[in-house]
Amino acid sequence: MGIIIGVIIAVVIILMIVLYNNMLKKKNRVKTAFSGLDTMLKKRYDLMPNLVAMVQKYVAHESDILTRITKLRARAQSAKNIDESVKINKELDDAIKQLNISVEGYPDLKSSQNYLQMQAALNDVEEQISAARRTYNANVETYNTYIGMVPLNIVALIFGFKPYEQFTATEVERENKIWINQ
Amino acid sequence: MKSIFKSEEDFNQFFDRVYYNVISEYYEGYKNRRKNIIISKVIFGVILSIFFVIITNVIELNKYTGGHVWLVNFFVVAAIFACIIASIYSEIKNDMIKKNDHTIKDILAFISDVSKEQIEYEPNKMVSRSSLNEAGLFNLDRVEYNGKNFTKVPYYKNTMVFSDMCTYVYKIDETQKEIYKNGKKYIRTIKTKKKKFLFDGIYIGATMNKKSKNQIYLIPNNTSDKFIQSKIRNYINFRGYDIVLENAEFSKKYKVFCDDEIQARYILSMSLMERINKVDDIIKGKKYIVFKEGKRFTMCIEGLSIEKIKRNALPTFPNKEKERKVLLKIFNELNNLLKIYHILDLGNDLYTKYNVDDFISTAGVQSAVKIDRAQAEKIATISFKAKE
Incomplete structure (x- = not known):
């Protein structure tokens, strides 16, 4: 009887170790994907001051949006964890999209060569962010599904594996297709 | 465009x-x-x-x-x-x-x-070995190849290259035959050398304006060609991913191998996947697609050839x-x-015309829009403070 209980305990321990390793592997892939996304986001943060400075000259009446972008950029750069970063970046996306809509009302700015070049550069960065987001979301989905399945959810609870939040389309993205890259 | x-x-x-x-x-x-x-x-x-x-x-x-x-x-x-x-x-x-x-x-x-x-068209010439090697699709160390109808066409500020090509291996079949001589039974082994075709189709080379930093291989899902796959498999086993993308129709048709998942998704955007599906509607036949470091784009389509068109x-x-x-x-x-x-949309010049790095102001580097980082930060901060 003692041997049987010992074998059962050993099997359970081995199973726990295997499951823990799998969860950790998946979690690390989420983290790697996020660091990829973070690099792309940093590229965008670096573009923000230029964008704000360029637009400011033309759209004096839109200072609300510009201020919001600046504020969000500062907050995003100092985000403490992935979820916070995801949340702030969603807001930043909305703000940039709103700015883009506002620019529609300023033909001088819209036709400015510098602005067009900046828009193209932003577009490319957005595309890279979009790719990084898709990678992040795919990995988060795999991880969340894995730790959500019964009985893996119990193991996840024991070891403190929590689900991650995915990047989803923002309200502005849903309403208009502008700036949604690919 | x-x-x-x-x-x-x-x-x-x-x-x-x-x-x-x-x-x-x-x-x-x-x-x-x-x-x-x-x-x-x-x-x-x-x-x-x-x-x-x-x-x-x-x-x-x-x-x-x-x-x-x-x-x-x-x-x-x-x-x-x-x-x-x-x-x-x-x-x-x-x-x-x-x-x-x-x-x-x-x-x-x-x-x-x-x-x-x-237009460069040479019926008896084929695409060079170095180009085929660059594409990385064909295991040229193990297979023989030949081809013809090399065609180079300048097309919308770029150049497209076509060439019929086939890869094959020699397979040796051994059959044993019983023969009787002087009342004695002998067994004769007959070896026959047979050509086994692995790929017979067209090679298409072009440049893509979207710059890839890595290499991405798209292989038909139903392919059974071990020679084409072996090289990719080797490469993947060491440092690559086999990823599943969001487009269901695309994923049904292709396996995607890459060494950087984000780069693969950057190149294989949602619209490019749809466009690849569209190519499938126009041109039938198994397609092997490679996006290589730089801007190299290669597509090999089985069953299609300039020779057939010439017929x-x-x-x-x-x-x-x-x-x-x-x-x-x-x-x-x-x-x-x-x-x-x-x-x-290989010629989409959005990515070549504007370099993102030109706009990212870093210390000592003047941005293309002539606004340096300090100035930009200052304007942004003033705006932020004014609101506060």
């Missing part, structure tokens, strides 16, 4: 205005050769028939056929003339196929809006409508090949 698509209507206009005269001139020039082929072959047939009739008389075949030698003569002469007609048709058809060496060049020049001199021969005798039909077929097939460039 300005479209330089050529439609069937455009081709019909081109044919009526210009190309019909070119073809007519060709037929005019070919008239004498055609006459010579027909006359020489008919004379040969007549001589052969007379010779046969004389022979039947000499050997007194009448005796053996019950007076029906005329029937034998009739059938044999008819057979000779049937062969002569087939031979005339075949020789003229071959000449017409050879003429397609020029036709293909002319039509490619028309589609790509360049002069004929700018659409012009009619033996001039006939405007038949000529139009044949040339329209050649045009459509070549146009579909070049359309790949447009459908995949």
Whole structure:
């Protein structure tokens, strides 16, 4: 009887170790994907001051949006964890999209060569962010599904594996297709 | 992007205005050769028939056929003339196929809006070994290959390269046969060397304006070709991912291998996946696609070749409508090949015109928009403070 209980305990321990390793592997892939996304986001943060400075000259009446972008950029750069970063970046996306809509009302700015070049550069960065987001979301989905399945959810609870939040389309993205890259 | 698509209507206009005269001139020039082929072959047939009739008389075949030698003569002469007609048709058809060496060049020049001199077309040349090696699809260390119809077409500020190619291995089959000699039983092993084709199709090379930092391979999901896959598998096992993308239709058709997941998703954007699906609707056949470091794009399509397109021969005798039909077929097939460039939007110059790094102001680097980081930060901070 003692041997049987010992074998059962050993099997359970081995199973726990295997499951823990799998969860950790998946979690690390989420983290790697996020660091990829973070690099792309940093590229965008670096573009923000230029964008704000360029637009400011033309759209004096839109200072609300510009201020919001600046504020969000500062907050995003100092985000403490992935979820916070995801949340702030969603807001930043909305703000940039709103700015883009506002620019529609300023033909001088819209036709400015510098602005067009900046828009193209932003577009490319957005595309890279979009790719990084898709990678992040795919990995988060795999991880969340894995730790959500019964009985893996119990193991996840024991070891403190929590689900991650995915990047989803923002309200502005849903309403208009502008700036949604690919 | 300005479209330089050529439609069937455009081709019909081109044919009526210009190309019909070119073809007519060709037929005019070919008239004498055609006459010579027909006359020489008919004379040969007549001589052969007379010779046969004389022979039947000499050997007194009448005796053996019950007076029906005329029937034998009739059938044999008819057979000779049937062969002569087939031979005339075949020789003229071959000449017409050879003429397609020029036709293909002319039509490619028309589609790509360049002069004929700018089109490089060499029927007996194939894409270089280094290019094939660069594509990384074919395991050239293990397989033999050959090809022809090398074509280089300047197309919308870029260049597209086509080449028929096939890869194969020699397989040795061993069969054992029992033989008896002097009452003794021997077993003889017969070895036969057989050519096994692995890939037979067309190689398409182009440059893509979206710069890839890594390499991405798209392999048909249903492929069983171990030679093509072995090289990729090796490469993947060491440092790559096998990823599943969001487009269900695309994922059903292709396996995607890459060494950087984010880069793969950057190149294989949602729209590019849809565009690749569109190419599948236009051109059937298994497709192997490679995006290599830099801007190199390679697509290999099985079952398609310039040689097959060339087989659409012009009619033996001039006939405007038949000529139009044949040339329209050649045009459509070549146009579909070049359309790949447009459908995949390989020439999208958004990415080459503007360099993102030019806009990211870093210490000591002046941005392309002449606003340095400090100035930009200052303006942004002032705006932020004003709001506060």
